[in-house]
Amino acid sequence: MIDKCLDVYKNLNIQIVNDAISVSPCCLFPTKATDKIEFQNNTLLKDVRSHWDNGVIPDVCIGCTRHKHSNRWYNDNGYSNTTVELIRLDYWVGDVCNLKCVICGPENSSAWKEELKIPLTLRKNTVNQIWKDLDLHQLKFIHFNGGEPLLSKEHVEFLEALPNKSQIHINYNTNGTILPSDKLLSLWNEFKLVQLDFSIDDIEERFEYQRYPAKWGRVTENLQWYINEAPVNCMFAVNTTVSILNQDNLINLNQWLRKNFNSNRVTDPIDYRTQDAKGLFAIGNTNKKQIIDFLNSCDQRRGTDWKKTFPELIEKLS
Numbered sequence: 001m002i003d004k005c006l007d008v009y010k011n012l013n014i015q016i017v018n019d020a021i022s023v024s025p026c027c028l029f030p031t032k033a034t035d036k037i038e039f040q041n042n043t044l045l046k047d048v049r050s051h052w053d054n055g056v057i058p059d060v061c062i063g064c065t066r067h068k069h070s071n072r073w074y075n076d077n078g079y080s081n082t083t084v085e086l087i088r089l090d091y092w093v094g095d096v097c098n099l100k101c102v103i104c105g106p107e108n109s110s111a112w113k114e115e116l117k118i119p120l121t122l123r124k125n126t127v128n129q130i131w132k133d134l135d136l137h138q139l140k141f142i143h144f145n146g147g148e149p150l151l152s153k154e155h156v157e158f159l160e161a162l163p164n165k166s167q168i169h170i171n172y173n174t175n176g177t178i179l180p181s182d183k184l185l186s187l188w189n190e191f192k193l194v195q196l197d198f199s200i201d202d203i204e205e206r207f208e209y210q211r212y213p214a215k216w217g218r219v220t221e222n223l224q225w226y227i228n229e230a231p232v233n234c235m236f237a238v239n240t241t242v243s244i245l246n247q248d249n250l251i252n253l254n255q256w257l258r259k260n261f262n263s264n265r266v267t268d269p270i271d272y273r274t275q276d277a278k279g280l281f282a283i284g285n286t287n288k289k290q291i292i293d294f295l296n297s298c299d300q301r302r303g304t305d306w307k308k309t310f311p312e313l314i315e316k317l318s
Contacts, residue, residue, distance in 0.1 A: 002050050005067035006074045009082045012039050012134075013090040027145070037133040039086045040223045049084070054216040064245060077140060086134060088141040093152035099175055101211050102298060103241055103281050110149060115301060135255040137163050145314055150178040159187050173239065176200060176219040179226075189231045196226065197273075199235045200244045201204045203256050208244055210307045212295075212302060223261050236261075243277035244285070247310050288317045 007026045015022050015031050025048050032044040039045065059079045061067075073260050076079065079087060097109040106112040113119075116249040132154075139162070149155055149172050162168065169192050175199045180188070188194045190305030200219070201207065207216050226236065238257055242250065254272065276282065282296060307314055 003067070003071070004082060005061065005071065006079065006082070007067060007070050007088070008049050008052050010074065010079060010087040011070065011090065012037075012045075012088070012137050012200070013092075014055055015092040016094055026066060026070075027092075028064055040084055041133060049082075049192055053082070065130075070085050073141070083234050085138050086136065087138060088143070089139065090143050091155070091158075092145045092151050093147055095147045096151050097147040097166060097175075098151065099148070099211055099214055100244070101175075102295075103210065103243055103277050103279075110147065128253075139164070139168055139169070140167045140193070143173075145173050150174050150180060150182060150184070156184050156187065159191075161186070165190040165254055166192055169195070171195045171197065173197050173199060175214065176222055179222060185229075185231070189233060191233065194231070194234045195237065196229055196230075196234065197239045199241070200221065200238050200241050200253070200257075201243070203253050205309055206249060207247065209304055209306065210243075212298075212304065215219045218259070220242075226260075227263075227265050230264070232264075232266050234264065236264055236269050238270065239279075240272070240274045241277050242274050242283065243281035244283055244291070244313070244316070245310060247283060276288060292317055 009028055013024045013027045013029065013031065014022075014037065017031055017033065020033040021035075021037060022033045023037060023042060023044065024031040025045060028065075029048070032046075034042060048058055074087070077087075081197075095108050095110050095113075097111050100109060100111045100115055104112065106116055142151075144155060146152070159165075159170070165187075170188075172195070174196055184296050199211070201210050204216050208217070208284075210215060215273070238261065240246070240250070240253065246253070257270070257272060261270055280287075280291060285291065299305055
């Protein structure tokens with residue numbers, strides 16, 4: 001008997017793809033465009049549930065391990081059946097972002113689009129206003145992705161409109177360069193838990209190259225601000241993407257975090273997580289010329305110097 005993925009029955013992933021609203025059962029499942037956001041009767045979602053109901057794992061789900069984590073969350077919160085009920089949301093707010101991270105690209109960053117002179121009319125900032133189409137009364141968890149979620153005014157409107165705020169845990173992936181507005185900060189007080197996962201891959205000038213044009217000094221000031229000023233229901237984590245650019249400096253990053261960013265002000269510990277980079281900067285990528293050409297093109301546009309910032313890479317890529 002297969003271990004069913006409860007996300008299929010209780011989670012909705014909402015993204016903007018080619019300026020159209022698209023949905024899927026989770027953030028790792030390919031989305032399908034839809035005119036109206038539905039949870040119970042969406043054709044794609046019903047088809048995926050049917051597969052799992054009949055003991056057939058969809059091809060795209062084979063090998064995925066997300067369900068091990070999400071099922072644990074459901075079980076810990078009292079959900080163990082396959083009743084179709086909207087409990088969790090993966091909510092992608094669009095591609096509006098202030099950074100041009102080298103491990104990212106124009107697909108998920110409006111700043112990258114501007115640098116590459118891609119028309120800004122192609123920004124994925126379509127207003128989806130999902131609260132108008134969904135019953136959100138049972139919602140317990142929302143994961144905000146971007147772009148940079150804290151730049152999204154629409155997500156603030158969404159939080160304002162949510163019923164039963166005190167039962168909802170909200171989670172952000174954020175780059176650490178943005179502080180919440182006063183309105184957002186006030187709203188956070190109304191929720192059960194607010195978790196901010198800061199994307200920090202390195203320190204000092206190495207950080208600034210990888211998360212261009214972020215400034216390390218500003219980010220460290222912001223992290224301290226969050227410790228001092230965020231509501232007591234806010235917890236923090238650091239999510240590090242491990243790539244060929246930072247794999248040799250992780251020990252220095254970890255030492256800095258343990259010294260400077262290890263708990264919130266009520267002593268809740270800060271979790272440190274890692275994920276492997278994909279694509280060009282994946283540790284297993286052997287196409288050295290492609291990597292060098294990309295870094296050189298970034299340096300030419302930005303006035304940066306990868307050889308100076310990452311001297312250990314010169315020999316590795318030669």
